[in-house]
Structure formats: C-alpha cells, structure tokens
Amino acid sequence: MISDLLPGAGAGTRPARGVPDATVARLPLYHEALGRLFDGHVEVVSSTALAEAAGVSPSQLRKDLSCLGTYGTRGVGYDVTRLQRQIATHIGAASEWPVVIVGVGHLGTALANYAGFAARGFRVVALVDPSPALVGTTVTGLVVTDLTELEAVVRNAGAVIAVVATPADAAQAVTDRLVYQGVTSILNFASTALVVPEGVNVRKVDLGQELAILAFHEQRKIEEIAHP
Amino acid sequence: MISDLLPGAGAGTRPARGVPDATVARLPLYHEALGRLFDGHVEVVSSTALAEAAGVSPSQLRKDLSCLGTYGTRGVGYDVTRLQRQIATHIGAASEWPVVIVGVGHLGTALANYAGFAARGFRVVALVDPSPALVGTTVTGLVVTDLTELEAVVRNAGAVIAVVATPADAAQAVTDRLVYQGVTSILNFASTALVVPEGVNVRKVDLGQELAILAFHEQRKIEEIAHP
DNA sequence: ATGTGTGAAGAGCTTCACAGCA
DNA sequence: TGCTGTGAAGCTCTTCACACAT
Numbered sequence: 001m002i003s004d005l006l007p008g009a010g011a012g013t014r015p016a017r018g019v020p021d022a023t024v025a026r027l028p029l030y031h032e033a034l035g036r037l038f039d040g041h042v043e044v045v046s047s048t049a050l051a052e053a054a055g056v057s058p059s060q061l062r063k064d065l066s067c068l069g070t071y072g073t074r075g076v077g078y079d080v081t082r083l084q085r086q087i088a089t090h091i092g093a094a095s096e097w098p099v100v101i102v103g104v105g106h107l108g109t110a111l112a113n114y115a116g117f118a119a120r121g122f123r124v125v126a127l128v129d130p131s132p133a134l135v136g137t138t139v140t141g142l143v144v145t146d147l148t149e150l151e152a153v154v155r156n157a158g159a160v161i162a163v164v165a166t167p168a169d170a171a172q173a174v175t176d177r178l179v180y181q182g183v184t185s186i187l188n189f190a191s192t193a194l195v196v197p198e199g200v201n202v203r204k205v206d207l208g209q210e211l212a213i214l215a216f217h218e219q220r221k222i223e224e225i226a227h228p
Numbered sequence: 229m230i231s232d233l234l235p236g237a238g239a240g241t242r243p244a245r246g247v248p249d250a251t252v253a254r255l256p257l258y259h260e261a262l263g264r265l266f267d268g269h270v271e272v273v274s275s276t277a278l279a280e281a282a283g284v285s286p287s288q289l290r291k292d293l294s295c296l297g298t299y300g301t302r303g304v305g306y307d308v309t310r311l312q313r314q315i316a317t318h319i320g321a322a323s324e325w326p327v328v329i330v331g332v333g334h335l336g337t338a339l340a341n342y343a344g345f346a347a348r349g350f351r352v353v354a355l356v357d358p359s360p361a362l363v364g365t366t367v368t369g370l371v372v373t374d375l376t377e378l379e380a381v382v383r384n385a386g387a388v389i390a391v392v393a394t395p396a397d398a399a400q401a402v403t404d405r406l407v408y409q410g411v412t413s414i415l416n417f418a419s420t421a422l423v424v425p426e427g428v429n430v431r432k433v434d435l436g437q438e439l440a441i442l443a444f445h446e447q448r449k450i451e452e453i454a455h456p
Numbered sequence: 457a458t459g460t461g462t463g464a465a466g467a468g469c470t471t472c473a474c475a476g477c478a
Numbered sequence: 479t480g481c482t483g484t485g486a487a488g489c490t491c492t493t494c495a496c497a498c499a500t
Contacts, residue, residue, distance in 0.1 A: 021449025022469060028440035032419060058481095059471060066483055074482040075478045090449035091440055099439070105429035110338035116419055116436030121443070143491065161442055184449065187435075191260060191344055193283025201445045203438050207415075208344030210431050211327070212256035212319055214389055214413035215349070217429045219320035221412065252490055276460065286459095287493060294461055302460045302499040 019090075022161050023064045027091050028120065029054045030061070034084040046077040095122040098159045100183075102174050103166035104129040107189055111163060112140045125157040130170075150174070154181040161185045168192045235380075247318075251292045255319050256348065257282045258289070262312040274305040321349040326387045328411075330402050331394035332357040332372050335417055339391060340368045353385040378402070380410040389413045396420045 033053040037045055046087050051061040065072070070086050072078040088094045099117070104127050111117070112124055127139055130147035137144050147151050154162070162183045164171050171190035178186065179200055188194050188204045196202055279289040293300070298314050300306040316322045327345070329336050332355050339362055340347075340352055355367055358375035365372050370448050380436040382390070390397050390411045399418035406414065407428055416422050416432045424430055 020469070024444050025437075025441055027444065028434070028437040031440075035466095048481085053421075057350055057471075060469090063470080063481065063484080072482055073478070075480045076478070077481070084240065084354065084383070090447065092443035093440065097439075097443050097446070106338035106341040110334035111435065113334040117436070117439060119453050120436045120440050122436075122439055130244075160446055161439065163439075185270055185446055187438055188414060193257075193281075199449075201442055203434060203442060206256070206344070207339065207342055207433070208255040208348045208350075209253075210343060210415055210433055211325075211350050211389065211391075212259075212348050213253055214415060214429055214431060215320035216252050216255065216318065218325070218388055218413055219318065221427075248491065276459085285493075287495095288491090290460065291462080291492080300460055304500075305459070418478045 011173075018150065019067045023067050026054070026056065026060075026064055027068075027087055029056070030064070031087045031091060031093065031120075033082065034080055034087070038080055043080055044073075044077045045080050045083075046225050047072070075103075088121075095121065097161050098125040099161050099163060100126045100128065100154055100157060100159045100178075101163045101165060102128045102147075102150065103164065103180070103189075104131075104134050104139060105165065109139055109166040110164060111189075112142065122161075125159065126153045128153060147174075150177055151181050154178060154183060159183060161187070163187045163189070164194070165189045176198065178187045188226065247295045251295050252283070254284065254292055255296075255315055257284070258292070259312065259315045259319060259321065259348075262308055262315070266308050267425045271308055272301075272305045273308050273311075275300070278306065279385065291382075316349075324350065324366075324387045325350050325389055325392060326353040327351065327389050328354045328356065328382055328385060328387045328406075329391045329393060330356045330375070330378065330406070331392065331398075331417075332359075332362050332367060333393065333395075336391075336393040337367055339393060340370065348391075353387065356381060378405055379409050382406060382411060387411060389415070391415045391417070392422070393417045 030050065033050060037050070037053060046061045047058045051058040054061065062131065065078070068086060068090055070078070070083060099122050101111055101124055104112070108129070112127055117124060124140070124142065127142050127144045127152050128147055129135065129144050135146045136142045160183055162178045164174055164186055166174055168190045171188065172190050172194060175186060175194045175196060179196055184199060185201045186194065186196070188202055191206050193204070194202050210216060260277065261278055265281060266280050275286045275290045279286040282289065285434060293306070294313060296318055298306070327350050329339055329352055332340070336355065336357070340355055347350060352368070352370065355370050355372045356375055356378050357363060359371050363370045363374045388411055390406045392414055393401055394402055396418045399416065399420050400422060403414060403422050403424060407424055414422065414428065414430045415422070416430055419434050419436060421432070422430050441449070
C-alpha cells in the first residue's frame with residue numbers, strides 16, 4: 001500500500017516521468033472506461049463524460065491525462081482510440097505480461113480463473129504450490145508445479161510480476177525466492193508486510209482488512225446514533 | 229477507493245471522532261500485528277517494535293494511536309492486551325458482523341472460504357447467486373440461496389455489510405437492492421464504479437487494476453533503462 | 457534515560473478558476 | 479462558444495523534532 005515511494009525526480013523533458021502515484025492507480029480505470037465507451041461507437045469523449053464513466057471528477061481526469069502528455073482537442077474532447085492507445089502504452093497493457101501465481105488455494109484458483117487479468121494484457125503462465133495433492137493437477141488449463149521448482153518456473157517464463165497467495169507464514173520465504181530470480185513486482189494477498197529490497201514494488205491486497213475498514217465505519221455510524 | 233469522504237466533523241470531546249481515513253485503514257494492520265506479538269508472550273511493546281511488525285514508521289504509529297485516545301506509558305511502551313482491546317473496540321472487531329456474499333463464482337467461493345474473515349470478527353451468513361447450477365449446493369457449510377431471495381436473506385441476517393463478487397454488469401442492480409434493504413457498507417470486487425446514496429460506504433477491490441499498476445511501474449523501469 | 461504524545465513543518469493530492477485554443 | 483490544459487489555493491496525510499511523563 002505505502003510500498004512504492006518513487007521520489008518523482010523533477011519533471012524531465014519527456015512526459016511519463018514523474019507521474020503521481022495516485023494518477024497511476026487511476027489509469028487502469030480510465031482504460032477500462034474507454035473500453036466501455038468504445039463499444040458504443042463513440043469516437044470523441046469529453047472529460048466530463050469519461051470522468052463520470054470512471055467515477056472521478058472531471059478536473060481530476062484532466063489533470064491525470066495531462067501528466068501523460070496527452071493532447072485532447074480544446075473545445076472538442078479526447079479522441080477515444082488515440083487516448084486508449086496512449087494509456088495502454090503507459091500502463092504497459094500493450095505488451096503481454098507473464099504472471100506467476102504462487103499458492104493455489106481457493107484464492108489462487110480464483111485468481112487463475114479471473115478473466116480480468118487476460119483482459120488487461122496479463123497471462124498467467126504458471127501455478128505453483130507445495131501441496132502434493134495439487135501438484136500435477138490442472139487448473140484452468142495449467143498444470144500446478146511443485147514449489148521446489150519455483151526458480152525454474154520463473155526463469156523459464158521470464159516473469160517479473162508474481163502473485164503471492166500463500167498463507168502468511170510462507171509469504172516472506174516465497175517472496176525472497178521470487179525476488180532472487182528477478183521478480184520486481186509482487187501482488188501480495190497474504191496478510192503480512194513483505195520486506196523487499198529497493199526497486200521491488202509490492203502491492204498488498206488484504207481482503208480481511210478491507211472488510212475491517214468497512215466495519216469501522218459501521219461502528220462509527222452506530223456510535224453517532226447513540227451519542228448525537 | 230475514493231468512496232468515503234466523511235468530513236471529519238470538528239473534533240468532539242470524546243476521542244474516536246475525526247479519525248483520519250488513512251489511520252482507519254491502518255488500524256486492522258496494527259490489530260493483526262499485535263495478535264502476532266501477543267502469541268510470543270510479549271506484554272509491552274514500543275512504538276518502534278510494533279511499527280516494524282506492521283510495516284509503517286514509528287511516528288506514524290504513534291500519531292495513529294493517539295487519535296484513538298490511547299494512552300501508552302511514556303518511557304515504557306504500550307500494554308499489548310489493553311491496546312489490542314482498544315483497537316478491537318474501535319474497529320468493530322469486538323462484535324460479530326454478519327456478511328452476505330453475492331456472486332458465488334470462483335472469487336465468491338474463495339471469499340466464502342477465506343479464513344481471514346472469521347479471524348477478524350466477520351461471519352459469512354449467506355451466499356447468493358442466480359445460477360440454477362449453484363443454488364441449493366453447499367459451499368463451506370452454507371447453502372447457496374437464489375438471487376431472487378436476496379432481500380429476505382439480507383433482512384433475516386440483519387446484515388449491513390455485503391460483498392459484491394458478481395460480473396460487472398450485474399453489480400449495480402445487486403447493489404441497489406442491497407442498499408434498499410439497509411446495507412450501508414459494500415466491498416466491491418466487480419470492475420465497475422458503483423453508484424450509491426450518501427451514507428453508504430463502498431470499497432472497491434479490482435484485482436486486474438492492482439496488477440495493472442504494477443505493470444505500469446515495470447514499464448517505467450524498462451523505459452528508464454532504455455533512456456537513462 | 458527512555459519512549460510516548462503532539463504541535464509544526466513538509467509533501468502530495470485534489471479542487472478551483474480561468475487562460476488559451478479550436 | 480465549448481472544452482482542454484494548468485497554475486494556484488486548499489486540504490489531507492506524513493514526517494520531524496522535542497517537550498514531558500515515568
């Protein structure tokens with residue numbers, strides 16, 4: 001969550017350098033919203049329309065897009081096709097990213113089956129798990145590989161992005177091995193703060209935590225009713 | 229993600245009012261870290277130690293805890309048991325929250341099985357899905373209920389927290405029905421921005437988006453090597 | 457001495473308002 | 479006239495430094 005600091009190194013001549021982290025987090029949103037609008041045969045879209053589709057404010061959208069050095073046409077709007085390609089390039093969705101998933105429990109299986117990955121240019125190339133009951137079985141057309149072969153799998157796939165969906169106590173060890181093999185981006189579903197060297201990005205998704213945050217707000221609502 | 233604004237209504241006399249949103253997001257982290265330390269029979273913990281376990285800076289931890297009106301002992305540290313109870317109360321983990329999951333695909337199933345929920349005081353009380361193939365089957369000891377009975381299920385359970393794990397095009401309709409039945413907190417896994425009335429909190433977890441953000445950073449690393 | 461609690465400084469993100477271009 | 483692009487204001491969160499309790 002905090003994970004990536006990325007100082008931002010004073011704006012260079014080229015765009016794309018020094019894009020705020022918050023903006024990066026929204027780019028996929030815009031990319032997807034554009035996909036929806038494109039199906040409707042829209043060729044030009046205003047910041048207002050696209051912002052609504054993405055669920056953000058128009059000014060925020062404009063500021064975000066301006067960071068990419070994107071040129072809309074003043075008085076008209078943005079060319080959907082061109083903008084979509086722009087974002088796709090920056091986002092890295094233009095190329096195909098091989099992804100390795102470690103941990104094939106319920107969550108790992110769900111992720112392997114998740115259609116949203118393929119739609120965004122990710123290809124799950126390997127599933128890794130230590131359980132003898134799972135190794136060798138097929139999940140979504142992929143044979144589950146034993147954890148001992150993790151290094152070989154990552155190397156062969158040339159993967160730099162990995163998903164850690166193991167129990168919390170195994171997560172750090174797996175991460176260390178992934179990083180050692182050249183993985184520099186990790187999506188962490190284990191409820192532990194992973195320690196990684198500089199230059200490696202970790203994004204943590206803690207489902208229990210998300211619910212806990214909601215519960216906190218509920219708790220507050222209750223208290224507010226009790227003591228107005 | 230942006231979802232909750234919650235103005236923060238000028239600090240009241242009691243604590244717990246006007247807790248920054250960012251702090252709320254970290255409380256579950258601390259709660260869990262405390263759980264780990266408590267197993268090790270630690271009775272007092274310093275901000276430095278707890279901060280490291282939670283993966284944040286010591287000053288941030290202190291500031292966060294001070295928001296709760298928590299009193300550690302100067303020169304000593306925080307009493308683990310007391311602090312854990314404090315956070316649990318604020319977080320709402322003290323009570324048990326019934327949760328309804330709508331959409332029993334791979335993801336919904338994974339969530340139903342997710343141990344982290346129970347550990348944090350959530351109890352999945354119902355699984356709802358429209359598919360005739362699923363309705364009536366048992367998942368994790370729960371019988372899947374038909375989508376047409378959504379209203380009854382929510383009412384009977386008295387649930388105010390729900391998880392939407394449906395395809396994107398069904399998400400809004402389901403949400404409307406949930407909100408109408410009194411649900412005020414929604415964890416959204418569908419890749420759509422849900423529209424909800426004031427007072428309803430939505431947290432969005434978009435797995436594809438998380439990966440996309442990582443890919444962006446990877447893309448940037450590549451470009452940095454190409455143009456130093 | 458040691459480590460919490462906290463005001464103040466600093467950084468980052470969002471919103472606003474309007475200049476500038478089609 | 480209409481909508482983008484952007485400097486500046488405003489706000490929230492984070493970090494720093496140090497007073498203060500034990």
